[in-house]
Amino acid sequence: MHSARRIATIHIREETDVVTCRQSAKRIAGWLELSQLEQIRFATAVSELARNVYQYAGEGAFHFDLAENATGQLAGLGFEATDHGPGIAAIDQILDGSYVSPTGMGVGLRGAQRLMDDFDIRTSAKGTRIRARKFIYPPRSFPAPAQLNVIREQLQTDGAADPFIELQVRGTELLLTAAELQNKQVELEATNLELENTNKGVVALYSELEKATDEVREASESKSRFFANMTHEIRTPINIVENISKLLLKGVDGPLNPEQHKQVSFISDAASELSELVNELLDISEAESGRIEIVPVRFTLADFIEQLRQFVSALSQRFPVLDWEIAGTTQDVELETDRHRLFQIMRNLIGNAFKYTPSGKVCIRTYLPDEHSIEFLVEDTGVGIAPENHAKVFEEFLRVRSPSQNQIQGTGLGLPLARRLAGLLHGDITLHSELGKGSRFLLKVDRHHGSTAREPVGLDLSGVNILLIDDSEADRYLISRLLQPYHPVIIEAVTAASSIDKLHAVRPDIIFLDLDLPDIAGEDLLESMDWSMHARVLVNTAKPLDEAALERLGRQCRAVLQKSHPDYPEQVLYQVRRLTEEQRDAH
Incomplete structure (x- = not known):
């Protein structure tokens, strides 16, 4: 609202002035052609506040005004009520509805507030001032000065209010309000249905x-x-x-x-x-x-950088026009994380850098930003990635293609997998790239992830009996060749039935047990063994196992080896070494 123009003032000195104040409010609202219900609401709010002025302050005044918006249109009908009484105690509790009075004080004030669209009250020991307004929407043309004079004269010539006539009017208004409420009730019931x-x-x-x-x-x-x-x-x-x-x-x-x-x-x-x-x-x-298992091992950064150098050296043979560089840190540090997964991430990042760099250079750099983490930067001078595609390159099976990249092969799995693995290593991958200006992938992971699994060294299996229960000749051959340099006694069985005699006659020190046997399931054979032998069993399988199966098998054997795991040979040697050392320590 921009400004307000005064229409009339009603002084409240006697009880009949309360009635006059209400009637004036009703006439002004009717003159402005407000709806009948809005007229009643405005007049009721004025009546309640005028009664409060007379009852609690003794006297006061009501000023009625018209609100004008910035464009000069009529936008509201309002009033200002003032008195010099003792003020209103607990005004905040009254207005928020939390005040409870045994005399009912505050009910009229709270009701008037709810009937108006805008309500502001200032009260103190020097008196009270209330400003309230009912909005007129949409705004309409502001009354001309001649029209304002007409309503003013009408209000002045009406004389003193007749309380009995006012009671009749109030009764009619109550009936109208009840009818309106009944209509609202019918509408509410229909809405509820x-x-x-x-x-x-x-x-x-x-x-x-x-x-x-x-x-x-x-x-x-x-x-x-x-x-x-x-x-x-x-x-x-x-x-x-x-x-x-x-x-x-x-x-x-x-x-x-x-x-x-x-x-x-x-x-x-x-x-x-x-x-x-x-x-x-x-x-x-x-x-x-969620079935990826992280296996932390200890290794030095220098050793890992050398592994990357060998990988890049072999990879670069397929990209003879590219230069490459690997830069380690000035100091060597020990890492304790899943080396295989870390190398897998770097292999994907480096492979992408080479594939998407037609000419120029690929650089791999290592940083130690703090004592807890390590960073690997893979930077290239290749085709680059537009900003709107930065998120897309980490979506599975999605490749951002351009006419210059039609000959590049790939599944779109490398970067999504790399980011997932980085998260499992308590890290993340960030990308900075512009189209035509190359790309920078920064991998940051924790230096120390968890417990360590040491690589087997100094393994001696002389005099150790190892039973291989597996119907796959190739799998038995692979284990035999892996263990042969350490001089064990290898015994083979292609079925569960043929293994039973060997189990009782030889009492092997280590048992490799396949779960998919042609005659009896491997788990059933495991359950038939005595418990002293369970601690010697290494379940050796290619079956995908869920968490429940792994937990169940883990209670009945020494370890579960996955034939298809990339580190399968290393895990075989590690488990054999650990089991052998524990048996020798027991003796």
């Missing part, structure tokens, strides 16, 4: 949504199980090809001639690439279901 019907529809909709959500969840879990089972089924033969080709390349069964070495290298490289793809698919599946 509509809301009830709507609520029934909402409940039915929520039920359908819940059912649909359950179906989607079940479908997602079925997809994840199928996905995990299929990738495991694919991984098993790939791992056999990969591991046996590595044994051939190491010359375990004699040196290869140059041509054979070249051929086996091709086999090994192809198996490694295929294994990497399957591993990413399985890791994504495990990350979605």
Whole structure:
């Protein structure tokens, strides 16, 4: 509101002045053509406040005014009530409805406040001033001076109010108000019925949504199980090809001639690439279901940098036009985290940098920002990524393509998996990149993640009896070749039935038990063993196991080994060494 223009003033000195004040309020509201209900509300608010002025202050005045907005239009009808009484105690409690008076004091004031659109009160021991207004919407043309003079003259010539006539008017207004309330009640009942019907529809909709959500969840879990089972089924033969080709390349069964070495290298490289793809698919599946296990080990930063240097050196052979650089820190530090997962993250970041850099340079730098964390920066001078695509590159199966990148192969899994793994290592990956100006991926993780699993050193299995219960000849061969340099006594069984005699006759020191045997399930065979033998069993399986299965098996055996795990050979040697040392210490 911009300003207010005074219409009339009513002085309250006698009780009849309260009636006059109400009648004046009603006439002004009617003159402004407010609705009949709004006229009654305005007049009732004025009447209640005028009665308060007379009752508690003895005398006072009511000033009626018209409110004008900034454009000169009529926007409200208001009044200002003033008195020089003792003021109103507990005014805040009265206005918020929390005040309780045995005489009913404050009820009229609170009611008047609720009947008006704008209400302001100032009270003290020197008196009280109340300003209130009822808005007129939409605003209308402001009355001309001649019209204002007409209403003023009408109010002055009406004379003293007749209380009996006023009572009749009040009775009529009460009937009108009751009729209005009855209409509102009918409308409220209709609205409640509509809301009830709507609520029934909402409940039915929520039920359908819940059912649909359950179906989607079940479908997602079925997809994840199928996905995990299929990738495991694919991984098993790939791992056999990969591991046996590595044994051939190491010359375990004699040196290869140059041509054979070249051929086996091709086999090994192809198996490694295929294994990497399957591993990413399985890791994504495990990350979605929360089954990725972090295995912290201790290693030095210098050793890890050397591992990265060897990887980049081999990778750079496929990108002869690119320069590359790896810079470590000035001091070597010890890390205690999952080395395999850390290398997996860096392999994905570095591989992306090479793939998306047609020419120029790829740099890998290491920083120690504080004593608790470590940072790896992978920077390239490649095609870059537009800001609007920064979040997209971390979405699974999504690749940001451009005409210059059509020949670049990939699944779109590397960066999403890298970020998930970084989170598991208590870290994160941040990206800074502009289109055409290269990219900078910064990996930050904790230096120390958890307990340490030491790599097996100085392993001696002389005189140790090891029973391999597995129907896969390739898997038995792989374990035999892994353990042969440490001179154990290897005993093999291809079925559960053929292993029973060996279990009782030899009482092996270590037992590798496959869960998928052709005659009896591995778990059933495990349960049939005596408890003293359970502590010697290493469950050796390619089956995907959920948390419940791992917990159940963990109570009945020494450890569970996953044949398809990338660190499977290292885990075999570690578990064998730990079990052997514990048995020797016991004796």
